[in-house]
Amino acid sequence: xxxxxxxxxxxxxxNLAVLSAQxxxxxxxxxxxxxxxxxxxxxxxxxxxxxxxxKYVVKDSARPQGKxxxxxxxxxxxxxxxxxxxxxxxxxxxxxxIDKNYHFEFSxxxxxxxxxxxxxxxxxxxxxxxxxxxxxxxxxxxxEYGDKLKSAQExxxxxxxxxxxxxxxxxxxxxxxxxxxxxxxxxxYLFSKMQKAYxxxxxxxxxxxxxxxxxxxxxxQFYYNHFWDNVALDDHRMFFLPVFNQKxxxxxxxxMFYQESDTINKYVDLFLDRTIKDSLxxxxxxxxxxxxxxxxxxxxxxxxxxxILKNNQLAGKTPWIGEDWIKKQGKRVSRLEPLxxxxxxxxxxxPDTSGAWHSSHQLPYKYVILWFFDPTCGTCRKEGExxxxxxxSLTKAGTRNFEVxxxxxxxxxxxxxxxxxxxxxxxxxVGGNTANIDYLDVYNIHETGNPAMFILDxxxxxxxxxxxxxxxxxxxIEQHEKIKALKLK
Numbered sequence: 273x274x275x276x277x278x279x280x281x282x283x284x285x286x287n288l289a290v291l292s293a294q295x296x297x298x299x300x301x302x303x304x305x306x307x308x309x310x311x312x313x314x315x316x317x318x319x320x321x322x323x324x325x326x327k328y329v330v331k332d333s334a335r336p337q338g339k340x341x342x343x344x345x346x347x348x349x350x351x352x353x354x355x356x357x358x359x360x361x362x363x364x365x366x367x368x369x370i371d372k373n374y375h376f377e378f379s380x381x382x383x384x385x386x387x388x389x390x391x392x393x394x395x396x397x398x399x400x401x402x403x404x405x406x407x408x409x410x411x412x413x414x415x416e417y418g419d420k421l422k423s424a425q426e427x428x429x430x431x432x433x434x435x436x437x438x439x440x441x442x443x444x445x446x447x448x449x450x451x452x453x454x455x456x457x458x459x460x461y462l463f464s465k466m467q468k469a470y471x472x473x474x475x476x477x478x479x480x481x482x483x484x485x486x487x488x489x490x491x492x493q494f495y496y497n498h499f500w501d502n503v504a505l506d507d508h509r510m511f512f513l514p515v516f517n518q519k520x521x522x523x524x525x526x527x528m529f530y531q532e533s534d535t536i537n538k539y540v541d542l543f544l545d546r547t548i549k550d551s552l553x554x555x556x557x558x559x560x561x562x563x564x565x566x567x568x569x570x571x572x573x574x575x576x577x578x579x580i581l582k583n584n585q586l587a588g589k590t591p592w593i594g595e596d597w598i599k600k601q602g603k604r605v606s607r608l609e610p611l612x613x614x615x616x617x618x619x620x621x622x623p624d625t626s627g628a629w630h631s632s633h634q635l636p637y638k639y640v641i642l643w644f645f646d647p648t649c650g651t652c653r654k655e656g657e658x659x660x661x662x663x664x665s666l667t668k669a670g671t672r673n674f675e676v677x678x679x680x681x682x683x684x685x686x687x688x689x690x691x692x693x694x695x696x697x698x699x700x701x702v703g704g705n706t707a708n709i710d711y712l713d714v715y716n717i718h719e720t721g722n723p724a725m726f727i728l729d730x731x732x733x734x735x736x737x738x739x740x741x742x743x744x745x746x747x748x749i750e751q752h753e754k755i756k757a758l759k760l761k
Contacts, residue, residue, distance in 0.1 A: 353512020647691035
């Protein structure tokens with residue numbers, strides 16, 4: 273059941289970047305005049321705050337023109353979105369909406385009491401004001417009945433428990449009906465789109481007939497595919513509503529974050545396909561998702577980054593991006609793609625200190641850890657010691673199921689040889705400037721630096737393509753095998 277709490281306006285705002293200027297260019301009018309009569313206000317300056325993501329951004333300010341009268345007037349228009357009128361002491365006086373109209377007038381006081389607010393020349397704000405007044409009344413009734421229900425529960429008065437539970441239910445249902453009617457009355461209003469975005473998803477009634485396991489899976493798939501049904505992804509003005517950022521964070525930072533890359537790629541594509549009708553929405557979201565997954569340290573997110581770039585920027589869908597950036601990212605993709613989880617690792621054939629050649633793929637162990645290091649690198653030395661302790665202890669216990677293929681890549685071969693003599697690591701030690709391939713380039717060591725770690729499975733495919741804590745290696749391999757077994761089932 274949807275709760276009334278979700279109807280209360282929550283204000284969270286963030287960085288506007290270049291979108292403000294672009295929205296203004298697309299506006300039909302060339303100026304704005306917003307008038308606010310604020311009874312009892314003594315502020316020497318008043319601020320207009322717009323919301324975007326999770327920060328507050330000052331959009332404009334105005335000095336009083338007469339007692340309690342503040343006028344925001346000038347050339348150009350504001351971005352459509354949810355705004356706050358804020359005092360010089362950062363106290364909010366009013367929440368209001370700008371929706372294709374930049375000439376309207378409010379009368380209010382400093383109490384944030386919606387019943388004391390009137391608006392002229394703004395139908396969307398009239399609708400929003402009706403909502404605020406109705407929500408205030410509903411919250412008042414809900415608090416009253418909630419307090420009485422609590423008292424009844426404390427005294428175990430079942431008759432009153434039933435009575436106030438039913439009253440709370442009716443308040444909630446009445447508010448839901450009011451919102452449905454508001455949306456149906458003016459579906460194109462930005463405030464209506466905001467309220468629709470807050471509405472919860474409804475699963476098909478047929479799901480109730482399924483057994484618990486099938487119902488859970490059906491609900492999961494429905495949730496993935498229909499999460500954005502109530503959000504106007506073809507309207508970039510949604511950026512400036514708090515609900516949009518909340519939805520984005522829930523979907524991509526919680527629901528999708530821990531999925532496998534193929535799953536994330538599928539739903540990123542579906543999401544972006546729905547934004548393409550609004551060039552600014554698509555532009556903003558493709559940039560945001562690229563940064564999000566490009567900077568992520570989570571295993572597998574590099575595959576999502578590569579997928580986004582290949583199917584969007586590198587496919588010619590982002591003409592606003594400079595050619596130099598496109599070329600640079602194209603090179604980065606060409607380096608990253610062969611090293612993605614699930615890809616077969618490029619085979620390394622490199623000599624050891626005696627000149628004998630060793631293949632990274634022809635080793636009698638289920639798993640192979642490729643360990644790139646520089647013997648003069650402090651971190652490499654510390655991590656190398658930890659890796660040897662793990663290797664040696666598992667060997668003695670007879671439980672080691674991996675081999676370490678350690679590639680020393682310092683220019684001075686003598687330093688590498690001396691390092692190995694000093695430490696006595698008895699795994700596969702190879703290195704130097706001779707090999708079947710340019711391994712520093714193929715394994716992207718120039719970009720990642722030393723030390724670098726990759727883990728290959730029995731097919732010599734990557735199951736790990738970035739360094740993890742040495743003490744997490746055994747756990748990682750065990751977890752990989754559990755997941756693999758579940759997939760086979």
